[in-house]
Amino acid sequence: MDLGLKDKTVIVTGGGSNIGRAITLTFGEEGANVLIVDIDEENGRKVEKLVQDKGGQAKFVKADVTKYAEAERVVKEALAAFGSVDVLVNNVGWDDFYPFLEIPPEKYDKYLDLNLRHVLYFTRAVLPHMVEKKSGSIVNISSDAGRVGEFRESIYSAAKGGVITFTKNIAREFGRFGIRCNCICPGATVPPEEETSGQSMFRQEEVKKLFPPEVQEKLAKSAYPLRRLGKAQDIANMVVFVASDRCSWVTGQTISVSGGYTMF
Numbered sequence: 504m505d506l507g508l509k510d511k512t513v514i515v516t517g518g519g520s521n522i523g524r525a526i527t528l529t530f531g532e533e534g535a536n537v538l539i540v541d542i543d544e545e546n547g548r549k550v551e552k553l554v555q556d557k558g559g560q561a562k563f564v565k566a567d568v569t570k571y572a573e574a575e576r577v578v579k580e581a582l583a584a585f586g587s588v589d590v591l592v593n594n595v596g597w598d599d600f601y602p603f604l605e606i607p608p609e610k611y612d613k614y615l616d617l618n619l620r621h622v623l624y625f626t627r628a629v630l631p632h633m634v635e636k637k638s639g640s641i642v643n644i645s646s647d648a649g650r651v652g653e654f655r656e657s658i659y660s661a662a663k664g665g666v667i668t669f670t671k672n673i674a675r676e677f678g679r680f681g682i683r684c685n686c687i688c689p690g691a692t693v694p695p696e697e698e699t700s701g702q703s704m705f706r707q708e709e710v711k712k713l714f715p716p717e718v719q720e721k722l723a724k725s726a727y728p729l730r731r732l733g734k735a736q737d738i739a740n741m742v743v744f745v746a747s748d749r750c751s752w753v754t755g756q757t758i759s760v761s762g763g764y765t766m767f
């Protein structure tokens with residue numbers, strides 16, 4: 504199936520690691536121009552080169568997505584480089600897995616900035632352009648934790664639940680301009696270390712301790728009907744499909760890609 508993404512321009516936040524990396528590479532394979540936004544220059548550049556080595560168009564932009572001015576700058580750079588923005592994938596996210604009472608309140612902003620606020624910022628920065636051209640597709644990466652809650656992920660889940668609701672609001676308000684907004688909820692997708700950025704949540708020692716291979720295997724068998732955890736490519740396939748015009752009558756939806764972990 505031709506997804507019709509050739510020469511479309513796509514912004515992917517957090518494109519240097521794991522799921523964002525797979526999303527970027529898959530858009531590249533579809534012939535899209537991909538703008539990779541990441542705070543980690545080394546890994547962002549690696550992904551940029553991977554796309555280019557396969558004959559695709561990619562441009563890395565170093566930015567901190569938690570600052571609104573950076574979102575505006577990224578959109579300007581995308582327009583200067585490629586002339587249009589057709590798809591925005593808000594993919595950056597972060598967690599470190601602690602029980603609620605062990606998270607000091609002064610740390611709440613970090614979860615909210617990286618999981619929710621940056622989605623508001625990038626959406627705000629890109630929408631005037633999409634409204635003007637009366638088309639666009641926004642895909643937000645939430646989490647199954649945002650649908651059903653999760654042990655050790657209280658603030659993260661609250662932020663991801665916010666992403667789901669925000670997605671519906673944008674879909675309702677901007678559908679009249681031909682703009683679609685959907686939300687993808689991955690299940691546990693633990694990457695090989697070489698596919699992560701230095702800033703990846705999976706590089707944190709406390710997270711590595713929580714997910715050793717034997718725990719991953721147990722989790723897959725006990726909680727996932729398809730009896731395996733996710734691969735970044737599983738998520739990327741759905742993101743690229745939903746972003747494409749093949750889904751032109753799909754908006755405001757929350758779609759789990761999680762081997763049946765949650766069912767709605």
Ligand SMILES: NC(=O)c1ccc[n+]([C@@H]2O[C@H](COP(=O)([O-])OP(=O)(O)OC[C@H]3O[C@@H](n4cnc5c(N)ncnc54)[C@H](O)[C@@H]3O)[C@@H](O)[C@H]2O)c1
Nearest residue numbers: 517520521522542567568595596646691692700702703704
């Ligand atoms: N991997 C999973 O198990 C899983 C499960 C459910 C949902 N998700 C969601 O999927 C998305 C991707 O997850 P992942 O596992 O690939 O994450 P990851 O931690 O491996 O990658 C996140 C990327 O964001 C970048 N980043 C971090 N802070 C940034 C900042 N301030 N500005 C710009 N870039 C920044 C990092 O450098 C990294 O490249 C996230 O939204 C996450 O919450 C992941």
